[in-house]
């Protein structure tokens with residue numbers, strides 16, 4: 001029996017990790033191995049997926065098109081060996097980064113001899129955020145590809161978007177992808193049976209571009225290309241990602257005010273903000289999430305991940321917005337909030 005592989009995709013912040021965390025709690029998901037493809041060193045997902053154990057493998061992709069194939073094949077080979085040795089591996093879920101073009105991943109799963117020997121592509125599940133989805137489809141070709149190649153589309157955040165916006169987005173998704181049922185899930189609340197056991201990916205019935213995208217990938221896998229020689233057209237040059245690390249506990253007021261302002265004024269350019277914060281006066285880590293114009297409520301996590309230092313980390317993915325502006329703004333808000341806190345505590349003495 002070959003092990004089914006589900007590709008979980010969706011643009012930055014659509015809710016992939018949230019859905020995955022919920023799915024993994026279902027009893028029928030026992031024995032699921034998770035492969036996470038994230039932005040190289042600045043990725044945080046490995047700290048935010050709750051169930052991380054020896055079955056989770058991180059595919060660190062600093063540059064998606066260049067590394068994902070090799071890393072994916074290597075990770076699958078390791079899993080196949082473990083399964084052969086008797087470890088229970090009932091299924092694999094690959095969570096891609098939000099900027100991932102699904103074509104190379106699918107092409108690898110459908111044609112690589114290692115992948116084919118022990119695994120079978122079960123299906124592609126694509127999440128689309130009801131708040132930002134329409135704007136993202138207008139501007140990011142990856143999002144269009146993710147939707148067009150899906151076997152199941154899950155519209156998320158319908159609790160935040162109005163019904164009219166959600167319905168209009170769903171109609172657009174049906175036109176982009178006539179074969180995938182369009183479902184809804186709020187905060188990952190959906191039964192695994194709706195998303196798994198699809199039984200394979202087929203090109204038939206899809207918009208004609210899908211076959212062309214996959215065919216274009218078919219020629220890519222066989223020659224080595226490194227970070228310096230990759231095809232620049234695969235990456236949107238206006239998009240860049242970076243991470244900031246803060247040694248000392250951060251004042252919540254400063255961080256929150258700055259992030260809210262950023263979402264309000266530069267939301268179009270702030271594709272994603274994700275952070276794990278050590279806040280002044282707070283024992284537990286706090287996760288923050290910004291997705292374009294939406295700054296989600298912060299979440300206090302149960303504990304700091306074992307073996308991990310307690311410095312705050314914030315990752316940004318920006319489009320047409322220089323790093324300096326964001327970094328300088330954040331630092332100045334944090335500094336003012338610290339100074340304000342000092343003045344308050346001195347005046348209390």
Ligand SMILES: Nc1nc2c(ncn2[C@@H]2O[C@H](COP(=O)(O)OP(=O)(O)OP(=O)(O)O)[C@@H](O)[C@H]2O)c(=O)[nH]1
Nearest residue numbers: 012013014015016017018098156157186187289296
């Ligand atoms: N209100 C609401 N918030 C949601 C929903 N789904 C996810 N979120 C929030 O959206 C933010 C981003 O969710 P993630 O699950 O981290 O998104 P992701 O797709 O894994 O993000 P990347 O891996 O960075 O692309 C978090 O603050 C979630 O709590 C939803 O259905 N409703």
